Amino acid sequence: MQNKDACTSIMVGKKASLDGVNYIARNEDRVKAIEPKRFLVKPAVKGRHETYVSPYNKVTVALPEEGMRYTSTPTLDQTAGPNEEDGINEANVAASFTESVYANDRVLAYDPYVKNGLAEDSLCTLVLPYIHSAREGVEYTGKLIAELGSAEGNGMQFADADDIWYMEVVTGHQWVAVRIPDDCYAVTPNQVAIEDIDFDDPDNYMWADGIQEFVEEHQLNPDHDRWDFRHIFGTSTQKDRHYNTPRTWFAQHYLSPNVSLGQRPEDSEMPFIRKAEFKIANEDIQYVLKSHFNETPYDPMGDAPERKTYRAISLSRTAQSHILQVRNLNKYKTSIHWIELGVPAFNPYVPFFANADDTDESYRNVPEKMNLESAFWLNEALAEVVESHYQEFMEKDEDYQKELNEWARRKIAQVDKEAASLEGQALTDYLTGQNHEIATHYNERTKALFFELLTEGCELSKMSFKMDPNL
Numbered sequence: 197m198q199n200k201d202a203c204t205s206i207m208v209g210k211k212a213s214l215d216g217v218n219y220i221a222r223n224e225d226r227v228k229a230i231e232p233k234r235f236l237v238k239p240a241v242k243g244r245h246e247t248y249v250s251p252y253n254k255v256t257v258a259l260p261e262e263g264m265r266y267t268s269t270p271t272l273d274q275t276a277g278p279n280e281e282d283g284i285n286e287a288n289v290a291a292s293f294t295e296s297v298y299a300n301d302r303v304l305a306y307d308p309y310v311k312n313g314l315a316e317d318s319l320c321t322l323v324l325p326y327i328h329s330a331r332e333g334v335e336y337t338g339k340l341i342a343e344l345g346s347a348e349g350n351g352m353q354f355a356d357a358d359d360i361w362y363m364e365v366v367t368g369h370q371w372v373a374v375r376i377p378d379d380c381y382a383v384t385p386n387q388v389a390i391e392d393i394d395f396d397d398p399d400n401y402m403w404a405d406g407i408q409e410f411v412e413e414h415q416l417n418p419d420h421d422r423w424d425f426r427h428i429f430g431t432s433t434q435k436d437r438h439y440n441t442p443r444t445w446f447a448q449h450y451l452s453p454n455v456s457l458g459q460r461p462e463d464s465e466m467p468f469i470r471k472a473e474f475k476i477a478n479e480d481i482q483y484v485l486k487s488h489f490n491e492t493p494y495d496p497m498g499d500a501p502e503r504k505t506y507r508a509i510s511l512s513r514t515a516q517s518h519i520l521q522v523r524n525l526n527k528y529k530t531s532i533h534w535i536e537l538g539v540p541a542f543n544p545y546v547p548f549f550a551n552a553d554d555t556d557e558s559y560r561n562v563p564e565k566m567n568l569e570s571a572f573w574l575n576e577a578l579a580e581v582v583e584s585h586y587q588e589f590m591e592k593d594e595d596y597q598k599e600l601n602e603w604a605r606r607k608i609a610q611v612d613k614e615a616a617s618l619e620g621q622a623l624t625d626y627l628t629g630q631n632h633e634i635a636t637h638y639n640e641r642t643k644a645l646f647f648e649l650l651t652e653g654c655e656l657s658k659m660s661f662k663m664d665p666n667l
Contacts, residue, residue: 202226204385204443204509205295206481207353207360211378214477218360220353221481221519222292223509223540224269224281231515232272232572235535235559237552238325240265240286252277252317253347257340263325267533267550269516272562277317280324282518284531284550287328288356290520293319295351297388299366300431306414307367310345314365319350330354330361334373334402337363342405345369351384357524363402364390366429370410373402374469381451381476382469383484385443385509388430389468393423426468437462442494442506447484451476461494461506478519478534478545479601485517486510486540497586510541512579519545530615530627532608535559538575542582542593544600546571546638547608549627556635568646571639578646585656589649596645600638607634 208219224233241263248257251274264287268280282292294316314322322340327333333354345368352363363373366388374390376382382389393401395408411417417428442461449456451472459466488508493500496508519534534545548555558571566573582589611630618626 202386202439202513203295204383204447204485205292205351205353205362206381206383206447206484207355207362207376208381208472208476208481209360209376209378210357212381212472212476214475218290218355218357218522219476219478219481219519220290220292220355220360220522221485221517221534222282222295222353223485223511223517224294224515225511225513226515227513229512230576231513232562232564233269233516233537234272234562234572235533235548235555236268236270237555238266238268238280238283239553241325248318248322250277250315250318251275253312253315255312255314255318255344255347257318257322257344259322260326265553266324267548267552267555268320268324269518269535271515272564277315278321279317280320281516282520283320283324284520284522284533285324285327286529286551288522288524288529288531288550289324289327289329289333290353290355290522290531290533290550291320291324291327291333292353292518292520293323293350295353295384296386297349297351297364297366297384298386298431299349299388299429302416303367303370303414303429306416307369307410309347309349310368311347313345313347313368314340315347316350319352327354330356330359331375331402334361334363337365338371338373338402338404341365341369341371346371349388351389355520355522357522361402362390364388364425364429369404370407370429371404372407372425375400376469380469380471383444383447383451384468385440387436387440388426390425391468393425395423432464437464438505439507441466442489443509446487446489446492446509450484450487451480478521481519482540482545482601484509485519485536488541497583510539512539512583514538514540517545521547529623530612536575537572539579539583542579543575544597544638544642545604547604547634548631549611551624552628552631553624554628554631556632558635558639568643571635574639574642574646578642578649581646581649581653585649585653588652588656592645592649596641600641603637604634607637 266285267283360376365371493502517536521532
């Protein structure tokens with residue numbers, strides 16, 4: 197099986213974040229420039245007796261009788277499986293599933309992928325409705341891998357109000373997971389990232405049964421005095437150094453500018469887990485996910501000869517980007533599923549409260565052809581217009597994104613104040629209504645900028661000439 201996602205993931209611990217909560221985030225990058233995505237709330241189920249069969253690779257799983265409600269971002273085209281990707285369930289557990297990672301040929305020789313095993317199209321559907329903590333997310337996925345095998349390599353993030361766990365499944369059955377320290381962040385870009393595993397510390401590390409014996413039996417550890425998962429299972433190739441490592445370099449240069457001074461874009465040994473030199477805000481996570489080597493010679497939107505040297509973080513191939521902000525304020529559930537549709541560099545992140553029964557029609561219904569009543573298509577259209585006249589339009593686009601971030605912070609504070617006295621279904625109903633208001637505001641503001649830039653673009657045509665005013 198070949199992975200279809202080529203993503204960038206970020207995790208920020210609660211003591212490393214400005215607002216004291218855990219964050220997990222990812223750009224979902226696809227092969228095609230247009231991969232329509234929806235934003236849904238999947239309802240809870242009880243008394244179910246069904247078997248799941250993947251349309252993609254026919255993996256077959258008997259579903260549990262009960263499952264929790266959760267948010268998700270499935271693809272419009274379901275012929276290759278649900279591809280729900282990410283979400284937050286009603287137990288206040290967030291997950292983001294499909295950071296494609298690649299194992300080396302040595303380890304795959306002894307534990308190849310399982311053709312009809314667990315693949316990225318099914319992960320969110322088969323895991324998120326059934327887990328009650330971040331740690332349980334790793335355990336539950338590990339049991340599925342032991343039973344079904346894995347069809348590909350995938351990195352997965354799990355977060356609750358207390359913990360963040362990152363799990364890497366790299367061969368048909370081998371995997372490890374690490375708890376991200378509360379005062380740290382981690383960035384991973386399509387390559388095996390987890391480093392040393394402490395098998396004497398099960399509180400902070402988890403692993404597949406028998407993984408140590410597997411490595412020893414097949415003589416796979418290249419190091420003399422350490423058990424480094426990246427060295428044993430990962431790759432270090434020319435493609436990694438042009439496609440992957442530069443993204444880690446840029447993110448760490450922004451979040452840890454002093455300690456990362458000696459790093460270069462093609463370094464293969466950049467640490468996976470780092471401490472930031474300042475408290476990381478939601479807007480900082482956005483900046484990294486929106487970035488394209490800004491203010492460096494490697495920016496593809498610039499004119500330097502090196503502009504096409506490395507693969508950037510924000511791409512035209514990004515189907516959607518998300519930031520999952522796991523909050524549990526005043527003991528009521530107000531975690532936020534931030535959604536960005538279109539190209540992250542040009543489009544805003546929209547905050548939706550995960551404790552909701554429904555999503556707005558503009559996010560729920562996505563026509564196959566472009567329609568500006570659809571949030572997906574509206575944002576794709578705006579991104580195309582901004583990029584077409586980047587130098588002329590980027591300042592207005594950045595002002596628009598900043599304005600919406602300011603509005604979002606005020607809106608969330610207002611909702612938090614009102615929600616403090618609510619609980620149960622009354623709280624869910626209130627947050628669902630607020631989500632509709634948020635969607636309407638963002639859609640209207642986006643349409644206003646879109647039509648403004650289209651109008652201005654009429655003056656920027658190359659099919660122009662200095663006109664004689666007397667003609």
